[in-house]
Structures are given as structure tokens and as C-alpha cells.
Amino acid sequence: MIGVIGSWVKTLIVIVLLGNLAEFVLPKGDLRRYTGLVVGLILLLAMISPVWSILHSARPSLIQQDLLGTNSSQGLHQVIRQEEWNQAKAMVLTYPGVTGCTIQQSGSRFDVTVKTTGKPNLTQLRHYINDALQVAMGTPEPISANIRILDAPPPASRSIEMARHKEG
Amino acid sequence: MQRFLIAIFCIGFLLTMSPMAFAHGLNTMVRNQAQSVNTRVLDQEVSQLVGQHSGIRIPSVTAITRALLHHKNPMSLSAILRGLEGAVAGDVAVESRVLGIIFVLSVLAAVLGRLTDSLGQGGVAEVSRLAVLSALILVALHSFAVAIAMVTGLIGELWHLMEAIIPLLVVLMAGTGAFASAGIFHPLMLFTVNLVALLTRDWVLPLILFATIVELVGHWLPKFSLHHLGQLMRVTGLTLLGGLMTLFLGVMAVEGAAGSVADGVTLRTGKFLANTFVPVVGKMFSDAMEAVLGSSLLLKNAVSMVGALAIIVMVAFPLLKLFLMMVLYRLGAAATEPLNVPGVSPTLGTMANALGWLMAISGAVALMFFLVVTVVASASNGVVL
Numbered sequence: 001m002i003g004v005i006g007s008w009v010k011t012l013i014v015i016v017l018l019g020n021l022a023e024f025v026l027p028k029g030d031l032r033r034y035t036g037l038v039v040g041l042i043l044l045l046a047m048i049s050p051v052w053s054i055l056h057s058a059r060p061s062l063i064q065q066d067l068l069g070t071n072s073s074q075g076l077h078q079v080i081r082q083e084e085w086n087q088a089k090a091m092v093l094t095y096p097g098v099t100g101c102t103i104q105q106s107g108s109r110f111d112v113t114v115k116t117t118g119k120p121n122l123t124q125l126r127h128y129i130n131d132a133l134q135v136a137m138g139t140p141e142p143i144s145a146n147i148r149i150l151d152a153p154p155p156a157s158r159s160i161e162m163a164r165h166k167e168g
Numbered sequence: 169m170q171r172f173l174i175a176i177f178c179i180g181f182l183l184t185m186s187p188m189a190f191a192h193g194l195n196t197m198v199r200n201q202a203q204s205v206n207t208r209v210l211d212q213e214v215s216q217l218v219g220q221h222s223g224i225r226i227p228s229v230t231a232i233t234r235a236l237l238h239h240k241n242p243m244s245l246s247a248i249l250r251g252l253e254g255a256v257a258g259d260v261a262v263e264s265r266v267l268g269i270i271f272v273l274s275v276l277a278a279v280l281g282r283l284t285d286s287l288g289q290g291g292v293a294e295v296s297r298l299a300v301l302s303a304l305i306l307v308a309l310h311s312f313a314v315a316i317a318m319v320t321g322l323i324g325e326l327w328h329l330m331e332a333i334i335p336l337l338v339v340l341m342a343g344t345g346a347f348a349s350a351g352i353f354h355p356l357m358l359f360t361v362n363l364v365a366l367l368t369r370d371w372v373l374p375l376i377l378f379a380t381i382v383e384l385v386g387h388w389l390p391k392f393s394l395h396h397l398g399q400l401m402r403v404t405g406l407t408l409l410g411g412l413m414t415l416f417l418g419v420m421a422v423e424g425a426a427g428s429v430a431d432g433v434t435l436r437t438g439k440f441l442a443n444t445f446v447p448v449v450g451k452m453f454s455d456a457m458e459a460v461l462g463s464s465l466l467l468k469n470a471v472s473m474v475g476a477l478a479i480i481v482m483v484a485f486p487l488l489k490l491f492l493m494m495v496l497y498r499l500g501a502a503a504t505e506p507l508n509v510p511g512v513s514p515t516l517g518t519m520a521n522a523l524g525w526l527m528a529i530s531g532a533v534a535l536m537f538f539l540v541v542t543v544v545a546s547a548s549n550g551v552v553l
Binding site: 017 | 378381382391392401
């Protein structure tokens with residue numbers, strides 16, 4: 001840190017030396033006046049440039065730390081992906097007759113496992129799941145996922161059925 | 169049953185301890201303690217750090233203990249004063265040579281200036297002024313570099329001294345029964361000493377150096393002066409030092425008071441309990457305890473006295489040198505002003521100011537370290553007395 005300040009001061013002093021040299025060498029007249037102005041502006045820029053670079057380097061790290069507490073941009077992508085999956089899951093769960101849904105990614109393909117009760121229209125459900133994934137991920141081309149549909153009737157009704165069977 | 173066990177334990181303890189405490193005098197006991205704590209390494213370190221430049225010998229811990237016990241003055245003031253006299257003579261000789269060069273240069277510049285004025289060419293006068301001022305600034309910067317290297321070395325040496333003396337002090341402090349103080353002071357002292365030394369060496373001194381260089385360049389080439397930048401850096405450095413000192417003093421005062429009160433209460437309660445509840449030998453037990461604590465108090469005060477003396481002697485010489493340099497530069501600034509060469513006397517004035525700041529910095533650091541040693545000594549004295 002103090003090294004940074006040292007090199008900053010060195011730069012400023014070199015600019016001052018060159019500016020004074022220019023003042024000495026140039027003939028009296030308009031050119032000399034403008035040179036003075038230009039050297040002053042360069043000096044000003046050199047003086048505030050560390051502030052500028054500090055602000056620039058500070059901003060991304062602030063955002064990451066606020067969101068994630070980790071320091072890599074990898075973590076940010078992970079969080080966004082997770083949110084997209086949750087969104088797709090929520091959409092699938094709104095379909096009538098769907099009781100559970102898990103989404104996993106294997107390579108570039110998605111594995112979607114859906115539990116249903118009753119007898120929903122399966123082709124329509126598959127279309128719906130694909131559309132939900134596409135909408136949630138925001139991809140332009142349609143997504144084709146590995147969809148497994150488990151027809152699991154609710155446990156309560158099954159136990160009642162089994163009881164009836166015994167009675168019969 | 170429990171009472172009985174405690175009584176047996178106390179009697180056994182006394183039987184093993186009482187010969188040491190009572191059969192011999194205080195003299196022997198102090199010698200025993202001094203032998204049990206190995207101070208030879210510390211003495212070596214101190215004599216190496218102090219004797220390096222000044223040639224003054226700080227007496228060893230055992231010698232100071234003995235002197236304190238016999239109510240004698242452990243170190244004569246005249247030795248220090250004699251050393252300082254020699255140092256003053258040498259410094260004045262060296263620095264007045266530098267000042268002589270500066271005088272000659274500025275007189276030359278004044279004569280050149282008058283000559284070119286009478287010849288009627290302004291440009292030549294300007295060039296001659298610049299040349300003389302460059303030479304002058306080179307000479308001044310050289311002596312400033314020497315001064316700043318001296319202060320950096322001084323801070324490093326003080327740092328070493330403190331790190332050598334703090335563990336011993338803390339051990340002896342715990343030996344006087346000031347356990348809370350020892351527990352509080354140890355991390356606190358190491359932390360503050362390291363913080364102060366590190367920040368001063370790596371931040372305050374470079375900032376002062378930059379400020380001085382920027383201001384000197386401003387006097388040398390008056391166009392595009394960076395005077396206020398220099399002021400900003402100097403104020404930053406000195407504010408850092410001031411804040412550090414305030415923080416340090418506050419923390420030291422509060423912790424010292426708290427620790428010593430806690431220790432005093434603990435120890436007095438212990439003595440009272442021993443007096444009242446241990447049946448026959450309680451009084452004897454508490455008296456023995458007090459004697460042991462008192463002798464280790466003496467040893468601790470001797471160690472902290474060695475530390476304080478070493479700090480004083482180590483700091484006195486650089487401070488004196490800096491002070492002489494500052495006075496000579498001020499003298500130069502005053503004397504070159506009537507010659508009326510633009511830039512010379514402000515340059516010398518800036519140099520004098522910079523040397524004054526260096527003096528303030530090294531004095532502040534030395535004062536803080538001195539306080540560490542003396543506060544520790546006095547904070548745990550209250551426990552036994």
C-alpha cells in the first residue's frame with residue numbers, strides 16, 4: 001500500500017520535472033501558456049487516478065460479498081442456476097395432479113422426475129414441463145429434458161384400497 | 169476431612185518453604201530468585217543494543233537488584249552525560265561542515281545573481297539559481313536520508329529491546345502474584361508494541377519522507393508546486409501517530425488500573441483466608457508468601473529499570489543528533505535570508521521542519537515504549553504494597 005503511494009508520488013514528481021523542463025525550453029508566447037495548462041491537467045489526472053482505480057476495483061468485490069459471501073464469480077452463477085431451477089419446479093408443481101418434482105442436471109441435459117396422482121394427460125404434461133424449463137432458464141431454443149413420471153397415488157387412498165381388498 | 173487435608177498440605181508446604189523464606193536474609197533470597205530467572209540473555213541483548221552506538225554500559229539486572237537492595241544509585245548520571253558530551257561534539261563537527269557547504273553555495277548564488285542582474289540578462293540568473301539550488305537540495309537530502317535511516321534503525325532496535333524484555337517482565341509480574349495483570353498485559357503489550365513500531369516504521373516515516381521530498385521539489389521548481397499534497401501527507405502521517413498514541417495511552421491506563429485492582433483483591437483475600445482459616449500456621453504462611461512476592465517485586469522492578477534505562481540511552485543520542493541538525497538548519501535558513509536568493513532559505517526551513525517531525529516521531533515511539541515498561545512496573549506494585 002505504501003509502495004503504491006510511493007510510486008504515485010514518484011509519478012507526480014516526474015510530471016512536475018518534465019513540466020518545468022518544458023517551461024524552460026519553450027519560447028515565450030502562446031505555446032508556453034497552453035503547455036502550462038496541459039501539464040496542470042495531466043498533473044490533476046495523475047493525482048486522481050489512484051482514487052479512480054480503487055473505486056473500480058472495489059465495486060465487483062462489494063457486490064459478490066453482499067450476495068454470496070464468496071469471492072468467485074463461479075458462486076454467483078451457481079446461485080442464479082439454483083434460482084432458475086426453483087422457478088421451473090414451482091411452475092411444474094402448479095400443474096393439476098402433480099405432487100412432487102425434482103430437477104437435476106447431468107451434463108447438458110436435465111433430469112426431471114415428477115410424481116403425479118390421478119391420471120393426467122402425459123404428453124401434455126411433458127410439453128408443459130419442457131416449456132416451464134425453457135421459460136425459467138430463459139433459453140431461446142426449446143429444452144428437451146429426460147422426464148420420468150411416477151404415478152404415485154396418495155398413500156392414504158392406497159391404504160384404504162388395501163383394507164378393502166382384505167375385507168373382500 | 170477436607171479441612172484436615174488442607175492443613176496437612178499447608179504444613180508440608182511451609183516445611184519445604186520456610187527455610188528459604190526465613191533462615192536466610194532478604195539478600196540471599198533475592199539472589200536465589202535472580203538465579204532462578206535467567207537474565208543473562210537479556211543483559212547481553214541490552215548491552216549489544218545500547219553499546220553499539222553510545223559505548224555506555226547499562227548495569228546488569230542482578231547489579232541493579234543489589235544496588236536497589238542497598239539503597240544505592242544503580243547507574244550514575246555522569247556516565248550518560250559524558251557520553252552525550254562526546255556525541256554532541258562529533259555531531260556538531262559533522263553537521264556544521266554540511267552547513268558550511270550550504271553557506272558557500274548560497275553566497276555563490278547571490279553573487280551570480282547580482283552579476284547577471286548588472287549584465288542585464290534574466291535567463292542566466294535563473295539558470296544559476298537553479299544549479300545552486302540543485303546542489304543545495306542534494307546535500308540536504310543526503311543528510312535527511314541519513315537522519316531517516318537513523319530513526320528507522322532506532323525504532324527497529326527499540327522493538328527488539330521490547331520483545332526481549334516483555335516476556336521476562338510478565339513472568340516476574342506473575343511471580344509477584346499479579347496474575348490478572350500478567351494475563352491482561354502480555355497480549356496487550358505485545359500487540360501495542362508491534363502495532364506502534366510497525367505502523368510508525370512502515371507508514372508514518374515514509375509519509376513524512378514523501379511530504380518532505382514533495383515540498384523540496386516545490387521549492388526547487390516553483391512552477392507546478394505540490395505544496396499542499398506534501399502538507400496532506402504530512403498531516404496524515406502525524407494524525408496516524410497521534411491517534412496511535414491516544415489509543416495506546418487510553419488502553420494502557422484503563423487496563424493497568426483494572427488488572428491491578430483485580431490482583432490486589434485476589435491476593436488480599438488469599439492472605440486473609442490463610443490468616444483466619446488455617447489454624448496455627450496461617451499467619452506464618454501469609455508472611456512467607458508476602459516475603460517471596462516482595463523479593464520478586466524487587467527483581468521485576470530491576471528488570472523494568474534496565475528496560476527504562478536502555479530506552480533512555482538508546483533514544484538520547486539520535487534525538488540529540490536530530491535536534492542539533494534541526495538547530496543548524498534553522499540557523500542556516502535565518503542566515504541565508506538576507507542574501508535574497510529565492511528558494512534557498514525556504515528549502516533550509518523545510519529541512520529543519522522535517523527534522524523536527526522526525527524528532528517528534530522517534531520521541532513519541534520511545535515515550536510509548538518507556539510507558540509500557542514503567543506502567544507495567546507500577547501497575548503491579550500496588551498488589552503487594
